[in-house]
Amino acid sequence: MGVGIEVASLNAWYGNNHTLQDINLNIPANHATALIGPSGCGKSTFVRCLNRMHETNPIARVTGTVRMGDLDIYGDAKPVEIRRRVGMVFQRPNPFPTMSIYDNVAAGLKLNGFTNRRALDEIVEKSLRNSALWDEVKDDLKKKSGASLSGGQQQRLCIARALAVDPEVLLMDEPASALDPVSTSKIEDLIFQLKSQYTIVIVTHNMQQAARVAEKTGFFLNGRMVEFDSTHKIFTNPSDKRTEDYITGRFG
Amino acid sequence: MSTAPFVLRSRLRALSDHIATGIAVLSTILVVAPLVAIFAYLLFKGASSLNLDFFIKIPKAVGEEGGGMANAIVGSAILLGLGSLIGVPVGIGGGVFLSEFGRGTKLANTIRFTADVLNGVPSIVMGIVAYSLVVVPMHHFSAFAGGVALGIMMIPTVCRTTEEMLLMVPNVIREAALGLGVPNWRAVLSITVKTASPGIITGCMLAFARVAGETAPLIFTAFGNAFWSTDLNREIAALPLQIYIYAISPYDDWHRLAWGGALVLIILIVLAVSLVRYVTSRGVLKGAN
Numbered sequence: 001m002g003v004g005i006e007v008a009s010l011n012a013w014y015g016n017n018h019t020l021q022d023i024n025l026n027i028p029a030n031h032a033t034a035l036i037g038p039s040g041c042g043k044s045t046f047v048r049c050l051n052r053m054h055e056t057n058p059i060a061r062v063t064g065t066v067r068m069g070d071l072d073i074y075g076d077a078k079p080v081e082i083r084r085r086v087g088m089v090f091q092r093p094n095p096f097p098t099m100s101i102y103d104n105v106a107a108g109l110k111l112n113g114f115t116n117r118r119a120l121d122e123i124v125e126k127s128l129r130n131s132a133l134w135d136e137v138k139d140d141l142k143k144k145s146g147a148s149l150s151g152g153q154q155q156r157l158c159i160a161r162a163l164a165v166d167p168e169v170l171l172m173d174e175p176a177s178a179l180d181p182v183s184t185s186k187i188e189d190l191i192f193q194l195k196s197q198y199t200i201v202i203v204t205h206n207m208q209q210a211a212r213v214a215e216k217t218g219f220f221l222n223g224r225m226v227e228f229d230s231t232h233k234i235f236t237n238p239s240d241k242r243t244e245d246y247i248t249g250r251f252g
Numbered sequence: 253m254s255t256a257p258f259v260l261r262s263r264l265r266a267l268s269d270h271i272a273t274g275i276a277v278l279s280t281i282l283v284v285a286p287l288v289a290i291f292a293y294l295l296f297k298g299a300s301s302l303n304l305d306f307f308i309k310i311p312k313a314v315g316e317e318g319g320g321m322a323n324a325i326v327g328s329a330i331l332l333g334l335g336s337l338i339g340v341p342v343g344i345g346g347g348v349f350l351s352e353f354g355r356g357t358k359l360a361n362t363i364r365f366t367a368d369v370l371n372g373v374p375s376i377v378m379g380i381v382a383y384s385l386v387v388v389p390m391h392h393f394s395a396f397a398g399g400v401a402l403g404i405m406m407i408p409t410v411c412r413t414t415e416e417m418l419l420m421v422p423n424v425i426r427e428a429a430l431g432l433g434v435p436n437w438r439a440v441l442s443i444t445v446k447t448a449s450p451g452i453i454t455g456c457m458l459a460f461a462r463v464a465g466e467t468a469p470l471i472f473t474a475f476g477n478a479f480w481s482t483d484l485n486r487e488i489a490a491l492p493l494q495i496y497i498y499a500i501s502p503y504d505d506w507h508r509l510a511w512g513g514a515l516v517l518i519i520l521i522v523l524a525v526s527l528v529r530y531v532t533s534r535g536v537l538k539g540a541n
Contacts, residue, residue, distance in 0.1 A: 053430065056427070080433050080435050081433065083432065083433035084432070087432075088431035090427065090428065090431075092424055094422070094427070094428045095428075096428065096443055097447055098446050107432060108432035111429070111438050111439070111442055112433065112438075158428070161428075161432065162431070165432055
């Protein structure tokens, strides 16, 4: 089951560049929340702050609080622990190239010392079914490399890999921007199914995509969150002039 | 009328295309030709002195017919094994540090600079280093000292190629591993190094092949041995040393053996490199680039 995320006065820097300024928002559990905004507005940085990925860059810095259920992300929890509970799917599909399809899905568990073969088989199958990839790959799970799949399949493989460690939150950083329309719609269908079990935060450049998959939408601009509301409200009757300008394509 | 300049331009383009292709082919021939020439000449000069005795007998005294290089072949194998045992782990460890843990730090920059300088140090100097580190304290020449000399020579090559290969692993692969909640050290070993492993192995093989033909660092470490010995604590024979001794001798018989030895050395290097490539490529799945 997913958990809600409470973000309070979150600030982030890359070197001297203040990329996120005083972000406050509550992301509801078991829903999909979309983050939109022009390139460089800080939406990717924001999701990377939610699983402490931002700080893997040596010049990056974060202040503020993020709570995820009982977990204080910037408290005493270890990043490794947090990332097991917060799955992440990246913009470009990034399966481990030297691993089979099976090993890609099992990687998170295996690399953390999980050795029960039988349970692993079940988890791999369940994760691949949940990511709607099972039927396409079930015959060459251990024969084919993850890198031999098509781009859309690779991205669903990456989703399966994230689901296998049983996270509560799934962060998706433009998961369909490198994919063709058919693969994109498969990913969107998937988000639709998954959001009953996971809290999903999806960064997207595609406003139709946000409208299709998310209940809530946040609009970022120049490192600030301009507006956060129900998707319907954002796209039909935004309160802020800048949101309206962006939605109607006047800039960005 | 109006198509004339176009036709001319397209002819020029086709011509420059042919010229560029021609230059590329010519360069390839220039690169490959010496290699083919050396190998052909070695075959021509050395093949006749190869027989079973060459591989199973030790050298005979001057004037006696026959004899082989069994001791030098085994000696080279032992020296290279020892060298690899020292050079490969230290080199890979250093490369992993440079790329994954120390990137951008002063320490890493210093190590990289040192490795580059070490790469350019004449091999005889490496021999002197091993001499003063091992031979002097032990008071005698030994196979062990020769292995140390070759190992030290391998370190910079292995270290720098490991670093280069790791830097080629896209950052998204590292992030994918970290994003799964895998501890950093585990992600580095099981994901990043594994992804770069074909390149790292190539680097190790290059270093191996390079030191396999080294004579200078062995002169006052392994020293050479006309008799059968596999004792790490004693002087040991090595193919390059034996070739050197035979080649500068005044005897035709020994010259022939030297040619045979050189041929065997090259063939053994090719075999060793191919074997390692074959063994390590079997585990990696097809289609994974």
